[in-house]
Amino acid sequence: MSTSHSASSSAQAARFALASKLRELRLDAGLTARALAAKAGWHEAKTSRIEHGKKQPSEPDLAAWVQACGVPGQLAELIAELRAVDSAWLDWRRAEKAGLTRLNVAVRELYERTTLYRSYCQDVIPGLLQTTGYTTATLEAIRSTRRVAVDDVADAVAERMARQHILYEGNHRFVFILEAAALKYRRGGQEVMIGQLGHLLEAMSLPSVSLGVIPPDVERAGRWPVESFYVFDNAQANVELVSGFLTITQPREIAMYVEAFMRLHEIAVFGRSARVLIKAAMDALE
Structure with missing residues (x-):
């Protein structure tokens, strides 16, 4: 390189x-x-x-x-x-030159082979838990903001939706940590957001899924919000930045992201407490 x-x-x-x-x-x-x-x-x-x-x-x-x-x-x-x-860096301009679908297809095999997937998101619902409407609004905004010339949003949405079969099939485990703000940032309007939050409540009942939310008033004790990141087993971590896509494969650095994830996991709430936060966000929309 x-x-x-x-x-x-x-x-x-x-x-x-x-x-x-x-x-x-x-x-x-x-x-x-x-x-x-x-x-x-x-x-x-x-x-x-x-x-x-x-x-x-x-x-x-x-x-x-x-x-x-x-x-x-x-x-x-x-x-x-x-x-x-x-493989460390891929800027969005190069990654999305041919549209949004190609990059989504490129990571399909990574998701398929991962047995333990850990995700921390600060301001967005993670892709595996998104509804069609939420994904469409998100990708349309990305295409506009990053000036992607090719309009293949529908194909990219279909690819992301097809990827979600791993939530229901195979030997996969998923741990999602969301900042409470991710429940409130609107993407696609009121109806889309209500549907998205309802989908989160349904996904929480899946045996493969553990979903935690970090309350807005929790004592952070040094566990400040960081960039959204995704850890695939202990083999790879991906970080989405404003200018591009960072892939981390160095074991020492992956361990740092795993440690950061566990520290954020400690202040997240799960089960009934997480449902309360999600339902409160829905009530605020309604």
Whole structure:
């Protein structure tokens, strides 16, 4: 991935962090850049370009690097970091150039294979729990705001609705945490919102679903609202930002999102208490 492919500071930071780690391994091994290049079988300039983040190493490059430094046990973690850099950032303009459906189809297999799905949403109902009307209003707003040229909202909505079969089938577990504000932000008008909130009440009865709401007056104790994020098993976390889509595959960073999720889970209410909050939001609309 070249620098031009990403405007994300997170992706750039990940790229330079990998380069820095490789340089530290070389220095710890007491090797000059020339000596490492000789051991790895490439030109000294390649070592320099990798260490300065100007060239992204391949997985074979990493294997040669750790072998030259005498630390083959580091290879698995380095490969995980490399793959995290490769897939870290996708800006919306590039992702949605051909419309909204393509990206939704691209993540279908990820949802299908996930057994434990954890979702935290600050201002929107998560996609797996959305009604057709709510999804349509959301995607139409996205298409307008992000100036997506292709009008394939209907196809994208159909794809998202089809994805929801995993709520009813297979060995999947879902834990959703919503900020109370997500129940009140209107998308699609009064009738759509009432239908959406009613759908949440129905979804709560599914054996596979655990739905928690963080009350607006809860003592946060440092558990402040953060960006909406989704964790797929312990294999991947996705974060939707204003400018693009961040995919995290580095185990250490995934663990940070899991920890953040658990801290938010601690202040959420479930069952009857969550229903009270949802019904109050419905009453306010009616």
